[in-house]
Amino acid sequence: KQVLLQRVRDAERDLIFNEYKDRKGELIRGIVRRFEKGNNIIVDIGKTEGILSFREQTPRETYRPGDRIVAYVKDIDREARGPQVILSRSDPRLVERLFEAEVPEIYEGIVKVVACAREPGARSKIAVTSRDSDVDPVGACVGMKGSRVQAVVQELRGEKIDIVPHDKDPARFVCAAIQPAEVNKVIVDEADHRMELVVPDEKLSLAIGAKGQNVRLAAQLTGWKLDIISESKFKLMEETAIATLQRVECGTEKVARSMYRAGFRAVEELADASDAELSGI
Numbered sequence: 497k498q499v500l501l502q503r504v505r506d507a508e509r510d511l512i513f514n515e516y517k518d519r520k521g522e523l524i525r526g527i528v529r530r531f532e533k534g535n536n537i538i539v540d541i542g543k544t545e546g547i548l549s550f551r552e553q554t555p556r557e558t559y560r561p562g563d564r565i566v567a568y569v570k571d572i573d574r575e576a577r578g579p580q581v582i583l584s585r586s587d588p589r590l591v592e593r594l595f596e597a598e599v600p601e602i603y604e605g606i607v608k609v610v611a612c613a614r615e616p617g618a619r620s621k622i623a624v625t626s627r628d629s630d631v632d633p634v635g636a637c638v639g640m641k642g643s644r645v646q647a648v649v650q651e652l653r654g655e656k657i658d659i660v661p662h663d664k665d666p667a668r669f670v671c672a673a674i675q676p677a678e679v680n681k682v683i684v685d686e687a688d689h690r691m692e693l694v695v696p697d698e699k700l701s702l703a704i705g706a707k708g709q710n711v712r713l714a715a716q717l718t719g720w721k722l723d724i725i726s727e728s729k730f731k732l733m734e735e736t737a738i739a740t741l742q743r744v745e746c747g748t749e750k751v752a753r754s755m756y757r758a759g760f761r762a763v764e765e766l767a768d769a770s771d772a773e774l775s776g777i
Contacts, residue, residue, distance in 0.1 A: 516581055688721070
């Protein structure tokens with residue numbers, strides 16, 4: 497009897513796995529059924545149940561049995577002891593799929609979501625581009641009077657969403673990603689894959705964001721390490737570096753400024769420079 501029951505259970509699990517394996521990476525709608533230990537939520541998704549574990553839930557979201565829920569199908573685990581369908585509400589790809597459902601241009605492939613960075617429950621940033629020069633990718637995602645983006649915000653229970661245009665030029669892309677702050681100057685260090693962004697003093701806190709959230713999301717979105725510097729601090733650093741470079745033998749202020757423009761910031765860097773680089777200055 498035990499063997500028969502086990503075989504029946506295995507056959508049922510195989511049927512469910514085969515039915516849902518192609519739905520990995522999609523949105524799925526279900527109804528909250530019950531709560532298990534560790535605050536995991538069991539969701540009825542039709543022919544089977546899915547599990548929304550506590551770490552895949554979004555902070556500040558609460559559910560009760562009978563509530564409708566939209567989740568991202570993160571994985572189908574054939575070997576799981578409980579429900580096989582693993583759901584997520586905190587995955588950045590949930591935001592992408594919600595926009596795909598709301599924006600016909602994304603579904604049709606005219607507009608593409610290039611990257612997405614997310615702090616679940618607080619804020620998301622998505623970068624979009626368009627294959628058609630006549631279609632504005634940001635406008636398509638925002639919709640008439642913000643209707644499309646508002647539908648996504650509502651589904652995410654009020655999470656703020658920034659939509660930025662993607663640019664092949666990394667510096668321009670980073671400037672767009674750090675919005676709503678303005679950037680006066682960008683210093684790119686390709687060797688370390690780092691950028692220094694110089695912003696007006698009054699926009700410094702806006703660029704960094706609450707608890708560093710804005711700059712953290714911009715760094716995630718672009719893949720660059722970002723340092724935010726205020727205009728006054730940058731000028732001070734510039735004058736200090738030029739004064740240091742002036743201490744070199746035969747170093748006038750004009751030569752020191754030329755060295756600074758060539759990318760030298762300290763005397764030690766000059767020691768490592770080639771003769772050709774220095775003779776050019």
